Amino acid sequence: MQGRCGAHWRSSASCPAFPYRIPASPQLTLTNCTLLLPPSEYKYFTLWTLLATTVVHMDEVGLQLRASTVAINAKNGTNETIQFERLTGSGLDLVNVNLTYIVRAVPYTGLVLDNPVLIQSFGAVPNVTLVPIYDLSDLMAILHAMQTAPIVQGVALVILRNITIYPEVWPSGGYNVTQPLLIVGQSNVGQTTWIDFRRVQKFVRVLGCLPDVYIYIQGMHLVNLPNGLIHSEGSALAGAPAAAAKAQGLSDVTLYLTNLGVDMCGTGLPSLFLNSSTLIITYTEFRLVHNVVMQSVGTSSKGSDVVVGSQFNYDIGTIVLDNMHFRSILGWGWNGTSVDLTYMCPTGPPLLYFNLYEPMGGEPESKRLRWWQIALIVIGGVLFLALIASLIAWRTSVNRLRHEVEAVKSAHMDKKSSDASADRDTVSAGGRLGSSHAGNGGGAGSQLVVGSPGGPKGSPNGGGGAGGGGTSDDSGAVQFDRPPLAVLNSMMASLTQEMDDQHLTILEVIGQGGFGVVYRGIWKGLNVAVKTITFQDRVAGGEKAQHRAILEAAISSSLAHPNVVSTYSYDIKPLTVQGVSDPDTSDSCQSPSNGQNGGGMKIIDKRPVLDWKLYLIQEYCDGGSLRTAILKRKFFDSKKGEPRMEMILDTCMELTGGLMHLHERNIIHGDLNPNNVLLKRDSSKKYGAICKIADFGLSIKMSADQSHISNMRRGTPFYTCPQILSRGNMTKAADVYSMGVMMWEMYHCCMSYRSLPSGFAARENFPHFPRKAAHDFACLVGSCLDSEPSRRPTFVQLRSELESQLLAFKRGGVRTGEDVLGPDPTGDATHLNGCQD
Numbered sequence: 001m002q003g004r005c006g007a008h009w010r011s012s013a014s015c016p017a018f019p020y021r022i023p024a025s026p027q028l029t030l031t032n033c034t035l036l037l038p039p040s041e042y043k044y045f046t047l048w049t050l051l052a053t054t055v056v057h058m059d060e061v062g063l064q065l066r067a068s069t070v071a072i073n074a075k076n077g078t079n080e081t082i083q084f085e086r087l088t089g090s091g092l093d094l095v096n097v098n099l100t101y102i103v104r105a106v107p108y109t110g111l112v113l114d115n116p117v118l119i120q121s122f123g124a125v126p127n128v129t130l131v132p133i134y135d136l137s138d139l140m141a142i143l144h145a146m147q148t149a150p151i152v153q154g155v156a157l158v159i160l161r162n163i164t165i166y167p168e169v170w171p172s173g174g175y176n177v178t179q180p181l182l183i184v185g186q187s188n189v190g191q192t193t194w195i196d197f198r199r200v201q202k203f204v205r206v207l208g209c210l211p212d213v214y215i216y217i218q219g220m221h222l223v224n225l226p227n228g229l230i231h232s233e234g235s236a237l238a239g240a241p242a243a244a245a246k247a248q249g250l251s252d253v254t255l256y257l258t259n260l261g262v263d264m265c266g267t268g269l270p271s272l273f274l275n276s277s278t279l280i281i282t283y284t285e286f287r288l289v290h291n292v293v294m295q296s297v298g299t300s301s302k303g304s305d306v307v308v309g310s311q312f313n314y315d316i317g318t319i320v321l322d323n324m325h326f327r328s329i330l331g332w333g334w335n336g337t338s339v340d341l342t343y344m345c346p347t348g349p350p351l352l353y354f355n356l357y358e359p360m361g362g363e364p365e366s367k368r369l370r371w372w373q374i375a376l377i378v379i380g381g382v383l384f385l386a387l388i389a390s391l392i393a394w395r396t397s398v399n400r401l402r403h404e405v406e407a408v409k410s411a412h413m414d415k416k417s418s419d420a421s422a423d424r425d426t427v428s429a430g431g432r433l434g435s436s437h438a439g440n441g442g443g444a445g446s447q448l449v450v451g452s453p454g455g456p457k458g459s460p461n462g463g464g465g466a467g468g469g470g471t472s473d474d475s476g477a478v479q480f481d482r483p484p485l486a487v488l489n490s491m492m493a494s495l496t497q498e499m500d501d502q503h504l505t506i507l508e509v510i511g512q513g514g515f516g517v518v519y520r521g522i523w524k525g526l527n528v529a530v531k532t533i534t535f536q537d538r539v540a541g542g543e544k545a546q547h548r549a550i551l552e553a554a555i556s557s558s559l560a561h562p563n564v565v566s567t568y569s570y571d572i573k574p575l576t577v578q579g580v581s582d583p584d585t586s587d588s589c590q591s592p593s594n595g596q597n598g599g600g601m602k603i604i605d606k607r608p609v610l611d612w613k614l615y616l617i618q619e620y621c622d623g624g625s626l627r628t629a630i631l632k633r634k635f636f637d638s639k640k641g642e643p644r645m646e647m648i649l650d651t652c653m654e655l656t657g658g659l660m661h662l663h664e665r666n667i668i669h670g671d672l673n674p675n676n677v678l679l680k681r682d683s684s685k686k687y688g689a690i691c692k693i694a695d696f697g698l699s700i701k702m703s704a705d706q707s708h709i710s711n712m713r714r715g716t717p718f719y720t721c722p723q724i725l726s727r728g729n730m731t732k733a734a735d736v737y738s739m740g741v742m743m744w745e746m747y748h749c750c751m752s753y754r755s756l757p758s759g760f761a762a763r764e765n766f767p768h769f770p771r772k773a774a775h776d777f778a779c780l781v782g783s784c785l786d787s788e789p790s791r792r793p794t795f796v797q798l799r800s801e802l803e804s805q806l807l808a809f810k811r812g813g814v815r816t817g818e819d820v821l822g823p824d825p826t827g828d829a830t831h832l833n834g835c836q837d
């Protein structure tokens with residue numbers, strides 16, 4: 001061991017004397033020193049510190065890990081250095097000491113390997129035998145040894161390196177465990193280590209129950225969990241765990257999470273404890289758990305003592321959509337404290353092995369739901385039938401269909417940013433902007449959306465009201481051909497048929513995009529939007545839609561953030577072919593078999609063309625689009641005669657949050673505009689709604705080292721930055737530009753462009769702000785719109801700037817342009833007139 005104090009190498013005895021308290025009998029006291037150890041000793045310290053500082057929180061006396069010969073108070077540790085505020089050994093007191101094996105600053109080669117006395121003096125931790133595990137062979141060796149000659153007091157396996165279990169070498173029946181087994185990661189002293197189980201059929205088998213036998217896992221990432229990791233012999237879950245668990249009436253969630261579970265034994269106590277660990281599960285599982293949790297705790301990130309299903313109790317800490325943190329979680333046969341669930345592999349672990357697997361090899365979901373439906377029908381009885389009858393009556397009511405048509409019309413017009421009349425900023429006198437769902441008419445208040453939630457678009461209870469609550473904000477819009485009733489009915493019927501998803505009920509058409517229709521429906525009890533994108537092969541231009549469809553499915557389903565529209569599921573299917581046996585091999589047409597085209601097959605130039613359809617099942621946003629909110633002057637306080645700065649800043653913060661999520665994953669949205677920002681009612685939000693970024697049809701994913709993509713001429717005019725228009729270079733800064741345009745529009749309550757007889761043109765006052773505007777906000781928008789992309793802020797910078805502006809606004813410390821530059825000689829009226837058409 002070598003000592004280094006301050007910047008100088010010294011012998012340990014020459015360190016400054018400990019100034020505060022001299023321990024009773026130290027033979028050696030070191031303070032503010034660095035001990036340079038050979039790597040093997042350092043590893044030993046790491047192991048020892050880990051165990052000594054690990055809080056194994058179990059009530060049973062005797063199961064507590066503790067150190068007997070030393071007292072320790074580790075400040076923190078990295079892989080290279082462990083810092084101790086105090087470390088007392090036999091005859092040794094170390095205060096503010098670092099231990100490291102790395103020689104810094106001064107090259108030093110005189111390390112003597114392994115000091116047996118030192119190791120001995122720190123070696124005693126009672127009640128468990130410590131075993132450092134560096135690789136798979138260590139792990140197999142110790143489990144084998146435990147099986148053949150059990151170590152009475154149990155074993156703590158300290159996983160010092162990431163371990164991958166290869167099923168081909170692992171015993172097919174797993175290892176038998178008949179005494180306590182602790183598996184401890186390195187999280188206390190550095191990066192968390194992980195075990196990649198590679199879905200090995202049986203990891204270990206617990207033969208026994210608490211308090212004699214149990215498994216305790218602490219500070220680990222667990223990846224690719226096996227199906228039935230641990231099953232005690234003869235347990236109900238052994239053998240065919242899925243069937244057995246289901247027979248016990250356990251919920252799906254329980255079932256999935258008990259992939260890592262053991263039986264409850266006769267004691268009713270679980271035998272597997274997880275502490276401060278992360279389960280990296282598949283996206284399918286994560287969404288399922290997430291949905292259940294969200295149903296229980298609503299949109300709030302906190303809940304407590306919620307009971308879901310029969311055996312799944314939890315107390316959730318936070319949900320950030322790609323991660324759920326449970327303060328405590330209790331599954332079938334297992335108990336967790338401070339457990340995270342995520343489908344995102346933290347840095348280091350491998351990707352999920354079979355990302356799309358169906359957990360537990362269970363029966364198809366459709367079967368489970370059928371069971372659920374039957375149960376519901378039996379329980380609901382007459383009530384259920386009455387509900388169905390009224391639903392049918394409701395669905396066929398003329399009134400509702402009339403509004404559906406208007407919904408299509410409104411969505412169509414919303415989409416048509418090139419529609420001249422769309423730019424007339426229909427102003428509601430009350431300053432309370434009705435979304436396309438508005439039902440209360442205009443009025444005072446600072447809500448992003450109004451009207452009763454949940455009602456279908458234009459439904460009788462959410463119908464258009466006066467004064468800004470109308471269903472259309474574009475009074476002079478081009479007339480949309482009103483689809484006859486039969487067309488709407490057949491569209492919905494054919495979608496239901498095409499999707500063949502028993503969990504899905506299509507309720508209505510909510511909009512028409514450039515590539516397909518969007519429907520509202522119910523999927524597994526959730527309100528959803530079903531977005532369809534139709535594309536064709538063998539036809540010019542079909543690739544564009546195909547590319548868009550694939551990108552949209554891949555990107556949107558990989559994202560999970562409160563400010564991004566969630567995609568729950570997607571499917572891609574060839575559409576029903578009319579009159580063609582095999583489009584790949586035959587050009588001949590047969591007579592129609594079912595008399596229904598279903599929108600699938602077309603004959604172009606006497607050649608059959610196969611239609612494909614992508615179905616995205618997404619969360620339903622019932623508050624209209626940001627564009628509608630802007631045009632309905634939601635962001636303007638007509639009483640005060642000024643923009644609602646707090647609402648604008650809040651909305652911008654939400655948007656930047658979602659966009660940060662995209663950019664962190666190297667995804668460029670590519671078509672940010674207020675049509676593609678949807679609002680979802682959320683009573684927990686100050687303004688009654690949350691913003692969600694939608695429509696990833698023009699998004700691109702760059703590789704980690706890519707800064708831009710060339711030759712991309714995309715996006716919506718007026719939201720597309722100059723470098724894309726001129727050079728076709730798509731970078732993250734392009735999204736920032738679009739964000740800047742939206743910020744300008746929120747402030748001005750109008751679009752940044754307008755229609756002239758000669759065509760469309762940017763407004764004269766774009767991108768300027770009136771002098772009365774908040775100076776910092778105007779400057780921030782200006783920086784987003786900078787013609788030089790490298791001078792635009794990143795979304796991280798933008799968010800932090802917005803945060804401080806929001807704080808300043810709340811404190812009343814906002815400077816206007818007048819404060820900084822003096823009054824505007826031309827007057828604000830000129831400026832604001834720029835928004836009056």
Ligand SMILES: Nc1ncnc2c1ncn2[C@@H]1O[C@H](COP(=O)(O)OP(=O)(O)OP(=O)(O)O)[C@@H](O)[C@H]1O
Pocket residue numbers: 410411412414415510511512513514515516517518529531565618619620621622624625675676678694695697
């Ligand atoms: N998740 C959703 N919840 C509620 N409404 C939605 C949802 N997704 C889309 N819509 C609505 O459906 C309509 C069509 O949307 P879509 O994204 O297909 O087309 P678009 O953005 O208008 O056009 P394009 O896709 O050609 O750019 C729009 O009015 C949109 O607001």
